[in-house]
Amino acid sequence: MDALQLKVAEHVMLMGVSTLTIMNKPENTFAVIMAGGIGSRFWPMSRHSKPKQFLDILGTGQSLIQMTYSRLSKVVPSSNILVVTNERYRDLVKSHLPLIPSSNILCEPQMRNTAPCIAYANAVISNRVSSETDPSEIGIIVAPSDHLILDSSEFERIISMALTNACSTASLITLGIKPTRPDTGYGYIKFSGKSVIAQVERFTEKPDLDTAERFLAQGDYCWNSGIFVWSLKSISDSFSKHLGALSVAFNGAKLCGEVGEVNAIYDNCESISIDYGILEKSSEVRVISCEFGWSDLGTWTSLANHLETDSNGNSSSGTHLYSSKSSGNIVVSDDNKLIAIRGLDDFIVVDTPDALLVCPKSDEQWVKTLVGELKDDNK
Numbered sequence: 001m002d003a004l005q006l007k008v009a010e011h012v013m014l015m016g017v018s019t020l021t022i023m024n025k026p027e028n029t030f031a032v033i034m035a036g037g038i039g040s041r042f043w044p045m046s047r048h049s050k051p052k053q054f055l056d057i058l059g060t061g062q063s064l065i066q067m068t069y070s071r072l073s074k075v076v077p078s079s080n081i082l083v084v085t086n087e088r089y090r091d092l093v094k095s096h097l098p099l100i101p102s103s104n105i106l107c108e109p110q111m112r113n114t115a116p117c118i119a120y121a122n123a124v125i126s127n128r129v130s131s132e133t134d135p136s137e138i139g140i141i142v143a144p145s146d147h148l149i150l151d152s153s154e155f156e157r158i159i160s161m162a163l164t165n166a167c168s169t170a171s172l173i174t175l176g177i178k179p180t181r182p183d184t185g186y187g188y189i190k191f192s193g194k195s196v197i198a199q200v201e202r203f204t205e206k207p208d209l210d211t212a213e214r215f216l217a218q219g220d221y222c223w224n225s226g227i228f229v230w231s232l233k234s235i236s237d238s239f240s241k242h243l244g245a246l247s248v249a250f251n252g253a254k255l256c257g258e259v260g261e262v263n264a265i266y267d268n269c270e271s272i273s274i275d276y277g278i279l280e281k282s283s284e285v286r287v288i289s290c291e292f293g294w295s296d297l298g299t300w301t302s303l304a305n306h307l308e309t310d311s312n313g314n315s316s317s318g319t320h321l322y323s324s325k326s327s328g329n330i331v332v333s334d335d336n337k338l339i340a341i342r343g344l345d346d347f348i349v350v351d352t353p354d355a356l357l358v359c360p361k362s363d364e365q366w367v368k369t370l371v372g373e374l375k376d377d378n379k
Contacts, residue, residue, distance in 0.1 A: 028129070028138050029163065031076040032121040033068055035085040035093065035145035036108055040371040041299050041364070044355035045334065053145040054092050057297065058306055059317050064297070065096050065145040071152055072141065075159050082106055082124065083145070084117045109263045115277040116246060116269050118142060119239055120262070123250040125232060138232035139163040142274075147225070148306065150293025158290050162229035165197050165286070172238060172279065173197065173229040176222030176287040177294045182212035185298060187224035187275070190215075191287050200285040203275060222289045226296070228274070234284065242278045246270065299364050300348045304330045314341075319351070330361065 039052025046052040053065040062070070065083075072081055083093050083100065087107040094105065106120055122140075129138055141159060149155050162173045176189050187205045191198035203224065207215065215221035230238075239247035249265045270277075279285050297303055304315040312327040319333035324342040331339055333351040341349065348364060350357040359367060 026077050029076050030080045030125050031072040031141040033083045033145045034117055035065055035083050040368045043367055043371045044352045044357050063096050068145050069097050075156055082121050084121055109266045112266055112269055112271045114274040115272045118274050119246050119250045135233035136231045137167055139167050140230055142228040144226050148295045148297050154292040166230045170234050170284050171286045172284050173286050175225045175227040176289045177225050178289050178291050179216055179223050182216045184209055184212050188215050188221045189224050189287050190221050197286045197288055200287050203280050225294055238278045238282055242281045300330050301361055301364055
């Protein structure tokens with residue numbers, strides 16, 4: 001056995017599942033990277049023309065989608081990694097992931113949230129696997145393209161455990177993150193029992209501060225990471241049960257490169273998230289509470305936790321920052337220019353060649369509102 005198989009076998013033994021059950025053939029494991037969002041809260045760095053997932057926002061030399069692909073390729077054959085994105089980003093995906101086959105870039109004609117995105121990928125996977133293969137043996141990982149995970153080894157360990165369980169049960173598994181603070185920007189998952197893979201009782205979307213503090217104190221809640229693991233059979237059955245029209249539309253299509261066929265489906269399908277459409281309705285949802293250095297990098301403030309910080313708490317990236325009588329600021333540029341600030345506390349300053357953002361950290365959610373207003377004004 002190689003190192004990964006040993007890890008899998010260890011977890012199989014812990015869960016009382018036969019090792020013969022879970023040693024899936026590599027070709028029976030797929031990953032779906034969701035890369036169609038625009039990252040509006042990261043304006044002005046993230047734009048419709050080049051959204052957050054295509055940015056080297058941490059200054060590592062890799063874009064977020066490249067980091068996601070690299071992480072998943074350690075547990076899934078690269079030929080089985082699919083990217084679902086918007087048609088306008090096809091060339092960007094190809095330039096950032098040059099090794100990915102063109103047929104693995106699935107382009108949505110319009111944004112319809114995560115349920116249609118996943119249904120599209122499921123249909124493609126179904127068409128690719130042999131009709132003789134039991135769909136319960138096809139494991140699928142679904143992950144956003146723009147999240148940060150610092151501990152890749154622990155991520156691999158958790159994914160292996162989740163795949164094992166998903167392919168031996170009917171479970172729909174979500175990876176939860178053990179909360180470290182009462183954050184109101186994340187969705188929460190309540191679970192029951194002390195099992196490593198616990199039963200999900202309910203989802204709560206972005207609670208207020210008092211509720212988040214109560215969740216943290218109770219200890220039986222985790223953050224919803226938006227990373228899922230299931231078998232092709234389990235997720236297909238769930239679509240049939242809870243989103244029947246969407247299931248019928250995609251199952252009836254061969255999706256062999258016929259753009260018109262995909263366009264027709266998206267013109268008529270409901271815009272709905274996988275959380276609301278399936279996970280909140282299913283009794284088969286389980287959660288693994290994880291600690292692998294996760295962040296959704298959803299806001300400038302969440303990014304600041306991963307940037308260089310000076311003695312006054314000023315975080316910066318892509319700039320030579322000079323600060324005087326200033327503290328707690330986030331200062332970002334994309335051309336390494338000198339930026340000097342004085343008498344400024346707890347602000348976000350983001351400089352790009354054609355736009356400048358200056359906003360109090362306490363009002364950072366306004367950035368998303370701003371992007372909507374600029375779009376309405378054709379700016």
